[in-house]
Amino acid sequence: MSETTAASFGAATHLVCRACGAHATLGADYSCWECFGPLEVAYEFGTVTREQIQAGPLSLWRYAPLLPVPANVAETRTLSPGMTRLQPADNLAKALGITGKLWVKDDSGNPTHSFKDRVVAVAQTAGIQLGFKTLACASTGNLAQAVAAAAARAGQRSVVLVPSNLESHKIQATAAYNGYVIGIDGNYDDVNRLCSELIGEEVSADWGFVNVNLRPYYAEGSKTVGYEIAEQLGWRLPDQVVIPVASGSLLTKIDKGWREFTSLGLVEEHPYRVFGAQATGCNPVSTAFADGQDVIRPVKPNTIAKSLAIGNPADGPYALDAVRRTNGAIGDVTDAEVVEGIRLLAETEGIFAETAGGVTVAVTRKLLAQGLLDPTAETVIVNTGEGLKTLDAVSTGDGFTATIAPSVDSVSLVIASGK
Amino acid sequence: MSETTAASFGAATHLVCRACGAHATLGADYSCWECFGPLEVAYEFGTVTREQIQAGPLSLWRYAPLLPVPANVAETRTLSPGMTRLQPADNLAKALGITGKLWVKDDSGNPTHSFKDRVVAVAQTAGIQLGFKTLACASTGNLAQAVAAAAARAGQRSVVLVPSNLESHKIQATAAYNGYVIGIDGNYDDVNRLCSELIGEEVSADWGFVNVNLRPYYAEGSKTVGYEIAEQLGWRLPDQVVIPVASGSLLTKIDKGWREFTSLGLVEEHPYRVFGAQATGCNPVSTAFADGQDVIRPVKPNTIAKSLAIGNPADGPYALDAVRRTNGAIGDVTDAEVVEGIRLLAETEGIFAETAGGVTVAVTRKLLAQGLLDPTAETVIVNTGEGLKTLDAVSTGDGFTATIAPSVDSVSLVIASGK
Numbered sequence: 013m014s015e016t017t018a019a020s021f022g023a024a025t026h027l028v029c030r031a032c033g034a035h036a037t038l039g040a041d042y043s044c045w046e047c048f049g050p051l052e053v054a055y056e057f058g059t060v061t062r063e064q065i066q067a068g069p070l071s072l073w074r075y076a077p078l079l080p081v082p083a084n085v086a087e088t089r090t091l092s093p094g095m096t097r098l099q100p101a102d103n104l105a106k107a108l109g110i111t112g113k114l115w116v117k118d119d120s121g122n123p124t125h126s127f128k129d130r131v132v133a134v135a136q137t138a139g140i141q142l143g144f145k146t147l148a149c150a151s152t153g154n155l156a157q158a159v160a161a162a163a164a165r166a167g168q169r170s171v172v173l174v175p176s177n178l179e180s181h182k183i184q185a186t187a188a189y190n191g192y193v194i195g196i197d198g199n200y201d202d203v204n205r206l207c208s209e210l211i212g213e214e215v216s217a218d219w220g221f222v223n224v225n226l227r228p229y230y231a232e233g234s235k236t237v238g239y240e241i242a243e244q245l246g247w248r249l250p251d252q253v254v255i256p257v258a259s260g261s262l263l264t265k266i267d268k269g270w271r272e273f274t275s276l277g278l279v280e281e282h283p284y285r286v287f288g289a290q291a292t293g294c295n296p297v298s299t300a301f302a303d304g305q306d307v308i309r310p311v312k313p314n315t316i317a318k319s320l321a322i323g324n325p326a327d328g329p330y331a332l333d334a335v336r337r338t339n340g341a342i343g344d345v346t347d348a349e350v351v352e353g354i355r356l357l358a359e360t361e362g363i364f365a366e367t368a369g370g371v372t373v374a375v376t377r378k379l380l381a382q383g384l385l386d387p388t389a390e391t392v393i394v395n396t397g398e399g400l401k402t403l404d405a406v407s408t409g410d411g412f413t414a415t416i417a418p419s420v421d422s423v424s425l426v427i428a429s430g431k
Numbered sequence: 432m433s434e435t436t437a438a439s440f441g442a443a444t445h446l447v448c449r450a451c452g453a454h455a456t457l458g459a460d461y462s463c464w465e466c467f468g469p470l471e472v473a474y475e476f477g478t479v480t481r482e483q484i485q486a487g488p489l490s491l492w493r494y495a496p497l498l499p500v501p502a503n504v505a506e507t508r509t510l511s512p513g514m515t516r517l518q519p520a521d522n523l524a525k526a527l528g529i530t531g532k533l534w535v536k537d538d539s540g541n542p543t544h545s546f547k548d549r550v551v552a553v554a555q556t557a558g559i560q561l562g563f564k565t566l567a568c569a570s571t572g573n574l575a576q577a578v579a580a581a582a583a584r585a586g587q588r589s590v591v592l593v594p595s596n597l598e599s600h601k602i603q604a605t606a607a608y609n610g611y612v613i614g615i616d617g618n619y620d621d622v623n624r625l626c627s628e629l630i631g632e633e634v635s636a637d638w639g640f641v642n643v644n645l646r647p648y649y650a651e652g653s654k655t656v657g658y659e660i661a662e663q664l665g666w667r668l669p670d671q672v673v674i675p676v677a678s679g680s681l682l683t684k685i686d687k688g689w690r691e692f693t694s695l696g697l698v699e700e701h702p703y704r705v706f707g708a709q710a711t712g713c714n715p716v717s718t719a720f721a722d723g724q725d726v727i728r729p730v731k732p733n734t735i736a737k738s739l740a741i742g743n744p745a746d747g748p749y750a751l752d753a754v755r756r757t758n759g760a761i762g763d764v765t766d767a768e769v770v771e772g773i774r775l776l777a778e779t780e781g782i783f784a785e786t787a788g789g790v791t792v793a794v795t796r797k798l799l800a801q802g803l804l805d806p807t808a809e810t811v812i813v814n815t816g817e818g819l820k821t822l823d824a825v826s827t828g829d830g831f832t833a834t835i836a837p838s839v840d841s842v843s844l845v846i847a848s849g850k
Contacts, residue, residue: 162781411606
């Protein structure tokens with residue numbers, strides 16, 4: 013099941029191998045037939061103006077002319093994610109010693125409260141163009157809920173494969189949409205391998221796996237985080253950005269989005285630096301950066317930042333390229349620092365992030381201390397998800413400052429004791 | 432601590448008693464000095480145009496000229512809630528037998544994922560105008576998190592008082608912002624009474640309780656749900672709306688917002704019908720409606736829809752007025768029907784609502800069956816919060832369709848068995 017004649021992918025023209033440059037037609041292919049390198053969507057953009065984008069819907073579909081989707085995509089049944097808040101973060105800047113302007117791009121405002129709604133929306137649309145009837149994925153949490161919700165809205169079946177030891181509340185939230193939620197006895201690598209084995213099997217002949225056979229389209233969804241930051245800043249690029257790194261795809265695509273906006277004349281050319289954030293318990297890209305290596309040595313993840321726990325990140329080398337090309341850096345932080353990062357963002361800005369957001373804040377602090385981030389420059393940090401989904405990471409005791417009788421005197425005593 | 436000379440409340444001119452019509456100055460008063468009736472904000476609106484609103488920020492502050500807030504409010508440090516999605520809901524319409532257009536106004540897209548961010552933003556702003564340094568509330572969940580987050584962002588102290596037997600995850604999420612989270616040994620009525628007793632006490636002299644002494648301002652925030660529905664429909668009103676009823680404030684304020692939009696010429700006059708939704712385990716307004724009474728007889732709540740569990744709803748009589756004036760109705764549904772409502776919305780539209788959203792969907796179905804809602808009319812239903820916060824309501828077993836070994840054959844067996 014590859015391309016169909018009626019399929020429309022907008023301005024996308026073909027797939028191209030990021031390793032050897034070989035071309036492939038737009039279909040459900042994800043690795044190069046020549047060298048097994050990863051395939052990426054290539055385009056021939058027409059004229060795209062700010063006015064055209066601004067006249068579009070208040071979702072990522074305002075950027076439809078820059079995505080591998082049909083022109084009428086906003087009228088189709090997707091969750092319409094995107095256009096999340098870009099919040100000025102003056103309190104956090106002060107706490108971090110940043111004197112330049114600081115912003116938080118808060119993707120917890122998406123329909124299922126993570127940036128995964130963006131990539132799923134693009135993959136789902138491409139999958140429908142390619143004739144897939146079922147939306148599927150391998151996931152450890154955020155992606156599972158995003159796929160189950162998007163499939164429900166489109167009237168598709170969903171099949172989500174996850175490790176059977178996943179946190180119960182992520183399972184229950186995903187199960188609410190009534191798709192298949194299949195627990196696999198094994199770790200995430202086992203689940204991922206199984207999904208690759210399912211490609212081409214009879215049972216899964218009409219399954220579009222968003223992060224396997226639809227991966228080239230899926231990855232393009234992340235460009236919209238970069239587009240929105242630029243548009244929300246008033247059609248310009250910031251000096252620095254700090255982005256969490258799991259597969260490395262989000263980082264490379266924000267960079268790609270900004271290069272596209274620049275070449276299309278939607279923003280003025282502006283030198284920017286791209287920084288990556290990992291947890292020390294899963295830091296293969298950070299380690300390669302520190303060691304000056306081009307090759308990523310896989311690790312066995314052991315961190316509370318489960319949404320970043322990819323030990324063998326597919327786009328790691330490309331993330332390294334983007335960081336080095338822009339004079340950025342990649343840092344990693346301990347789980348204790350991750351929790352401090354979550355708390356700092358919540359206390360200063362009222363944004364309750366998942367563990368990945370804690371990683372980003374904590375790495376920002378570390379890179380500042382190391383003199384790698386410029387405290388006087390305009391900086392954007394990206395929060396990819398919602399604290400309600402990783403509540404256990406910050407829970408301590410019963411959460412109460414105090415438990416008292418219902419009397420004014422008792423309240424007075426609590427306040428007098430301080431926090 | 433009442434009005435200050437420097438305070439600005441925009442077009443708001445005074446407070447007016449909804450019972451006897453007496454006037455009061457704009458201050459931290461919430462009940463009439465003559466008859467103890469509830470006070471409401473009154474305005475003298477200038478000219479407000481669609482163009483002026485559309486040029487405003489993508490938050491509830493685009494409606495600042497219609498709220499008791501200063502003109503520069505969008506530049507102050509609030510969470511900037513609002514402008515949540517109005518999703519077309521064709522699948523749900525089909526499931527419910529609605530042939531007219533159906534929309535879901537999904538307020539789970541707010542910063543802390545409930546409509547409470549709106550009312551807190553307005554109360555917080557008024558409280559700062561009135562000189563309060565601390566943001567406080569009595570709450571059973573959504574309001575607690577909204578207050579703690581908003582206070583953190585503004586650099587204010589927060590004091591949240593909740594029943595000590597509240598669900599642990601609501602406490603932990605609220606505690607993340609590092610405000611005071613005080614558990615009270617007692618039920619919500621005890622907490623509410625304690626907050627009233629704290630007004631004027633030394634310990635709480637600078638505390639603005641959003642839902643007590645700032646209540647007139649707080650309630651105005653709910654108008655923005657109505658404003659947004661009208662704007663998002665293309666500056667027009669729907670035929671019918673179904674709104675969950677706790678205190679009754681949201682329902683009365685959506686109605687107020689639509690009357691204001693009509694009288695200001697922002698929408699054409701259009702007859703609309705307002706419907707209310709309660710859980711049978713806390714149905715004082717629904718009961719009064721069914722019995723043809725004007726007076727609400729308090730009940731002792733017993734329902735899984737805890738965010739609607741107000742046994743003695745302050746705005747109940749006004750909600751009855753709005754429903755009767757517009758030829759609407761109020762219905763109530765059992766907890767089992769609430770769970771079915773949550774599942775139906777998730778399965779058909781990919782929107783995972785809290786229990787209050789389940790109440791609204793289930794009551795919509797019931798009112799259709801009773802012939803009270805018109806299935807051919809254009810209908811909007813309001814989802815006020817997020818399913819992740821009331822996950823226990825829909826959890827069954829471990830959530831898995833099946834747990835299997837990582838093999839293609841095992842997957843094939845699960846799919847062959849069906850759901």
